[in-house]
Amino acid sequence: MANKKNILKFIFMIVSQWALFLLPINSYAQNNLTLPDWSGVWERYEGNGGMFDISTTKPPEGRAGRPGVRQYPPLTKIWEEKYKKNLELVAIDRLPDPISVCGTPAGFPRLLALPDVYEFIVRPEQTWIITENGPNIMRIYTDGRTLPKPDDRWLTYTGESVGYWENKTLVFKTISMIGEKSTILDRSGMTLSDQAEVNARMFKTDEGLLRVELVIEDSIALTEPWHVTRHFRRLITGTRVYDYACAENNRNPITNSGKTLTLGPDGKPIDIEF
């Protein structure tokens, strides 16, 4: 009898220890949370040298930073003028790209259109978007928190993001981005104001692409919501991600006039016109 009791006690001990171990999983299961597999290394699917909205890019094969290449978001009159001025600077190679100085992040939503590779780290309480180029790290909180109140936030490159899971779709909102002061969306010179807000849905398609559907609202820059879709494709298993120290050997500083210099190995400009 005593032996039977001991066996039951032992079984109870094992089960209770396992229950304790499984508690976090059970609590997520209570929320019906089944996280998707976004593991591995990804790269942007759309080409065009980083043009942000390729669906409206003209010419269709045009690359960001090339003269005459632009996109057509629903811009307000003022913002269309700003964009045209930047396009004119692009045409004479005088549009400084903020990330060329190797000191600041690309920011959101531009970080969805960068070269090199990406990682998407999915955890129950937050998702991280990590870009090799930059690098940039974006945190999207899914732990139930709300966006910070106006007094508790300031404009940043990546902004403030919160979201939730709708089955295997990450739904999130991003606000409080620094906008045109320090970021561009691509090298065509497209910018947004610091009033921009982004609502996004992110999910894996049947074809295995990671799809991000963005609805960008900006009461200053846009006349209506701007719908942009971007994709990522997974690279082969085993692909590694490397360090990216942009300032390590930056031989292309930007002058105050926006000209990109070329430095010789001695650190002095070799541009004849300089």
Next chain:
Amino acid sequence: MYYHKNLLRKIITLAFLIVNVDIAHSHHSSAMFDKNDIRHVDAIVKEFQWANPHVWIQIYIENQNGKQEEWSIEGLGTNGLFRKGWRPNSFKPGDIIEIKFNPMLDGSSAGGFIGAKLTNGKTFGRW
């Protein structure tokens, strides 16, 4: 039927993937290079700078007077190049190479890398 549809969709997606892979990106504007001028020369490697945001190949090219001139040839970043088969020792001081590049518009002794071929036949970039 469903299987065939799915297969067709996958083939179309794959075709798009192949066509849409972005092959090059510069950390800064590349407008200083003359895309309409391709120089194809023999050169001797002086130094290979394997560093971000761009690799640089310092080379000697013989000028019209038969004198060796140093040129700076700019490539892409290390990470993307590594994934394309480049290595930190792809070019060694003293290597004799054939190299193609877009020279600077203003005539400075620098250019944007297009491709290179080593004496053992190995090629890099577009060749």
